[in-house]
Amino acid sequence: MGGFTLTHFLYLLQATGWTVVLTLLAFVLGCLAGFLVMLARTAQVRWVRGLSGLYVDVVQGTPLLIVLFLIYFGLALFGFELPAIVAAALSLMIYCSAFLGEIWRGCVQSVPRTQTEASECLGLSRWQTLRDVVLPQAMRIATPPTVGFLVQVLKNTSLASVVGFVELTRASQVINNSLFQPFLVFGIAGLLYFALCYPLSRLSRALERKLNGGRRQPA
Amino acid sequence: MAAAVSLRDVHKRFGEVEVLKGVSFEVAPGEVVAIIGRSGSGKSTALRCVNRLETIQSGEIELCGRRVDDPALDLRALRRDVGMVFQSYNLFPHLTVAENITLAPRRVRRTPPAEARRIAEEVLTRVGLSDKIDAYPEQLSGGQQQRVAIARSLAMEPKVMLFDEVTSALDPHLTGEVLKVMETLAKGGMTMLVVTHEMAFARRVADRVIFMHTGKVWETGPGSMLADPQTPELKEFLANGL
Numbered sequence: 001m002g003g004f005t006l007t008h009f010l011y012l013l014q015a016t017g018w019t020v021v022l023t024l025l026a027f028v029l030g031c032l033a034g035f036l037v038m039l040a041r042t043a044q045v046r047w048v049r050g051l052s053g054l055y056v057d058v059v060q061g062t063p064l065l066i067v068l069f070l071i072y073f074g075l076a077l078f079g080f081e082l083p084a085i086v087a088a089a090l091s092l093m094i095y096c097s098a099f100l101g102e103i104w105r106g107c108v109q110s111v112p113r114t115q116t117e118a119s120e121c122l123g124l125s126r127w128q129t130l131r132d133v134v135l136p137q138a139m140r141i142a143t144p145p146t147v148g149f150l151v152q153v154l155k156n157t158s159l160a161s162v163v164g165f166v167e168l169t170r171a172s173q174v175i176n177n178s179l180f181q182p183f184l185v186f187g188i189a190g191l192l193y194f195a196l197c198y199p200l201s202r203l204s205r206a207l208e209r210k211l212n213g214g215r216r217q218p219a
Numbered sequence: 220m221a222a223a224v225s226l227r228d229v230h231k232r233f234g235e236v237e238v239l240k241g242v243s244f245e246v247a248p249g250e251v252v253a254i255i256g257r258s259g260s261g262k263s264t265a266l267r268c269v270n271r272l273e274t275i276q277s278g279e280i281e282l283c284g285r286r287v288d289d290p291a292l293d294l295r296a297l298r299r300d301v302g303m304v305f306q307s308y309n310l311f312p313h314l315t316v317a318e319n320i321t322l323a324p325r326r327v328r329r330t331p332p333a334e335a336r337r338i339a340e341e342v343l344t345r346v347g348l349s350d351k352i353d354a355y356p357e358q359l360s361g362g363q364q365q366r367v368a369i370a371r372s373l374a375m376e377p378k379v380m381l382f383d384e385v386t387s388a389l390d391p392h393l394t395g396e397v398l399k400v401m402e403t404l405a406k407g408g409m410t411m412l413v414v415t416h417e418m419a420f421a422r423r424v425a426d427r428v429i430f431m432h433t434g435k436v437w438e439t440g441p442g443s444m445l446a447d448p449q450t451p452e453l454k455e456f457l458a459n460g461l
C-alpha cells in the first residue's frame with residue numbers, strides 16, 4: 001500500500017478537467033437538442049407534440065446508464081464503435097434534451113397567452129413572436145432551473161466511468177485500485193465534485209431569488 | 220362607400236356553446252361604433268373574430284375588402300389593417316416603451332431603427348407620453364400603459380382600431396386620460412370599434428351604438444338611443460349598469 005501523493009492528486013485534477021469537458025459538451029449539445037424538443041412540444045401540429053411527448057417520456061423513464069449502454073455497446077453491434085467520450089456525450093445529450101426541453105416548455109407556456117396575442121395583433125409572425133416576445137420572457141424564468149439542472153448533468157457524467165472514460169470517478173477508481181484507501185480517494189473525489197457543483201447550486205438559487213424579487217410583469 | 224368592417228350572420232361556437240348567434244353589423248370608414256352589453260354577451264368574441272384571433276363556424280366577415288373568414292387569409296396582411304387594444308394593456312414587460320412601439324415597425328415593415336424611433340416619438344406625442352419613451356412598462360401607471368398600448372398600435376398605421384374594454388382595469392381617475400386619447404383619435408377620422416362600459420363615452424363619441432345581448436345584436440342606433448331604449452333588455456341593462 002503506497003501513500004496518496006501529489007501525482008495522484010494531479011491525476012485527479014486532470015480527470016476533473018475531463019469531467020468538466022464532458023459536462024460542457026453534454027450541456028451545450030443538450031441545450032441545442034432541448035431547444036428543438038421545446039419547439040416540438042409547443043408546436044401547433046398535434047402529432048409533433050405527441051411524438052416529442054413520447055420521446056420525453058421514454059427518455060425520462062429510462063435510466064441514463066441504460067441509454068449509455070445502448071449507445072456504447074448497442075451501436076457497436078451495428079459497426080458504430082464510438083469512443084467512450086462520444087458515447088457518453090451523446091447519452092447525456094439525449095438525457096439533457098428531454099429534461100431541458102420539458103423545463104423550457106413549462107417556461108414558454110407560463111408566458112401569458114395575451115402576450116402572444118398582442119404580438120400577433122401587431123402583425124408579427126409566429127416565429128418573430130417567439131423570438132422577440134415569448135423567449136426573452138421565458139428565458140428569465142428558465143435560467144435558475146437550467147443552471148440547477150447543470151448540476152445534475154455534472155454529477156451524471158460519473159456514469160461515463162463504466163464505459164471506461166477516465167473522468168473524475170473513473171480516475172478515483174484507478175487510484176483506489178492501487179492504494180486501497182477508499183475513504184481518502186473517494187472523499188477527495190467527492191470534494192472535487194462538490195467544489196464544482198456547489199457554486200452552480202448557489203448561482204441557481206441566487207438567480208431564482210433575483211427573479212422572484214426583481215421586476216415582475218403585470219398580468 | 221364600402222364598409223370598413225362588416226359581419227354577416229356570424230355564428231361562433233366554443234365547443235357546444237354558441238356564443239355568437241347570427242351577428243350582423245357594419246362599420247363605415249371613419250365611423251366610431253360602440254358595442255355595449257352585459258358581461259358574457261359576446262362582445263369580446265365578436266371583436267376577436269374581426270381580427271381572426273378567433274375563427275367562426277359560419278357567416279362572413281370582411282375587413283377593408285378582405286374576407287376574414289377565408290381559410291387561406293393572409294393573417295399578417297389582415298393585421299396590417301387592423302390594430303387592437305386590450306383591457307389588460309399587454310405591453311411587453313421586458314421591453315422599454317420605445318422598444319414596445321418600434322418592435323412591429325422594425326420586424327414587420329423593416330423600418331430602419333432611427334426612423335422607427337422617430338415614429339415612436341410621434342405616436343407617443345399623440346398620446347401625451349413623449350417623456351416616457353425610455354421607461355419600462357412597470358414604471359408607468361395603468362392609464363399610461365394603456366396609452367402606450369394605443370400608441371404601439373398606432374405606429375403600424377392601422378385603418379381600423381379595435382378596443383376591448385380598454386378602461387375597465389383602470390381606476391376611475393385614470394380612465395379619463397385614456398378616453399381622451401380615444402376621442403382625439405375618433406375626431407381624427409380613425410375607424411373604431413369600441414367595446415366599452417363607459418356609457419357617457421358611447422353616447423358622446425360613438426356615431427352608432429350596438430347593444431349585444433345573449434350573442435345577438437339586440438338593438439342598434441345612434442348614441443341618443445341610450446336615452447331612449449326600445450327593448451326591455453337594453454332598458455334593464457342601462458338601469459342596472461353592468
Ligand SMILES: Nc1ncnc2c1ncn2[C@@H]1O[C@H](COP(=O)(O)OP(=O)(O)O)[C@@H](O)[C@H]1O
Nearest residue numbers: 233236238256257258259260261262263264265
Ligand atoms: N376561449 C373561450 N372558450 C370557451 N368559452 C369562451 C371563450 N371565450 C369566451 N367564452 C364564452 O363566451 C361567452 C362570451 O364571452 P365574451 O365574448 O368574452 O363576452 P363579453 O366580452 O361580452 O363579456 C361567455 O359565456 C364566455 O364564457
Ligand SMILES: [Mg+2]
Nearest residue numbers: 262263264384
Ligand atoms: Mg369582454
